[in-house]
Amino acid sequence: MKLPKSFHQSRKLVDMVENQTSYELEDSAMHIFETHLRADRVQLQFGAPVLASMFQGKKVMHLRDKAAFEFLPGESLILPANELMGIDFPEAREDNPTRCLxxxxxxxxxxxxxxxxxxxxxxxxxxEWNLLDYNFHFTNDYSIYQILQRLVYLYTENHPSKDFFVSNMVQELIIRILQANVRKTYQTQTVDLSGGKRLAYIIQYIRDNLRDVLTIKALSEKACMSESHFHKVFKQEMGVSPIDFINEERINFATKLLSNDSCNLTEVFMACGFSNRSYFNRLFKRFKGISPSSYRKRFVS
Incomplete structure (x- = not known):
């Protein structure tokens, strides 16, 4: 994510560790934090439920009842009100600050x-839809990334209708995060759930057959639904269309293959069910932000 010029023009750099710039509205507030020095176990707490999302750099998070973990750009974290965080900043420097919202x-x-x-x-x-499990740590999908980028712009913009614009975006963000939480449950528990839940069965089938041609017609028949009803139900509950979900699963599988240099790039995209190299490259960059070849260079020595 990028910070708009309006942020840099309005913010005051007072503290080198967790310098805070805040924008408050009626039922929400956005805080942007910058850290310019290495630091350990910096404590932070909010009085309301909060979504934290990384812009730049790396944090190591220490939360109650959870092992320490790295928090990286492109990732978000949901925390309950009054959750006390301990944060390490192992890479923060004056010329390369760690930034998050x-x-x-x-x-x-x-x-x-x-x-x-x-x-x-x-x-x-x-x-029923419910408040999601807190301390939910996830990678932003494309839609959540776009909403967060838009919210940064709206909060920092001086516009008379700001409250209305932000309210609509926050509502969409909540819905997409709850759908992402359900999607993660299906993805991590499909074997346990597949016997009794049609969507879980379909998700497991997709993951077992990524190399094959997967059509909406075939998947809807397996779910015992019409194509239109299957598409509607899937998108409503998972937050993405069946095709986008299949592509996301294929790209996630590709990252695993790319971490092993025993497969060349042609073997990787064919093993993931793609028949077109350029289409694979475009999708990979959309989901991961870099090309497959750059990904391999970054993660394989």
């Missing part, structure tokens, strides 16, 4: 969006 969202706002989802977006598994 923290978006506080009021609990009443969260409950309102969840109620709306339960009234209009019924889940296929019979479960």
């Amino acid at each position: 923290a978006l506080e969202i009021g609990e009443d706002r969260l409950k309102h969006v969840i109620q709306l989802m339960n009234e209009t977006m019924t889940r296929t598994d019979g479960q």
Whole structure:
């Protein structure tokens, strides 16, 4: 993500560790933090549920009941109100600061969006949408990345309708994060769930057959749904279309293959179900931000 010029023009650099620039609205607030010096176990806490997302650099997070983990650009973390964080900044320098944002969202706002989802977006598994498991650490998908980038611009913009614009974007962000949480549950528990839940069965089938041609017609038949209903249900619950999900799974599989130099790039994209090298390259860059060849150079010595 990029910080707009309006941020650099308005912010005051007072502290070298976790210098904070805040933008507050009625039921949400955005804080942008910059750290210019290496530091360990810096403590931070918010009075409302918060989404933290990395811009630049690396943090090591220490949270209650969770092993320490690296927090990197392109990743986000959901934290409950009053969660005390301990943060290390192993790479922060004056010429290369660590930067992240923290978006506080009021609990009443969260409950309102969840109620709306339960009234209009019924889940296929019979479960209700609920506040997600906190300390949910995930990689931003393309839609969440775009929303966060837009929110940074809106918060820093001086516009008379800012509250209205931000409110709409925050609502979409909440919905997409809850869908991402459900998607992660399906992805990590498909073997346990596949016997009793149609979407979980389909997801497991996709992951087992990435090399093959996967069509909406065939998947909808396996789910015992019409094509239109299958597409609607899948996107409503997973937050992405079936085709986008298949492509995401294929690219994730490609990253595993690229970490091993025993496969050349042609073997990689064919093993992931792609028949066109240029299409594979475009999708890989869209999901991962770099080309497959650059990814391999970065992660394989």
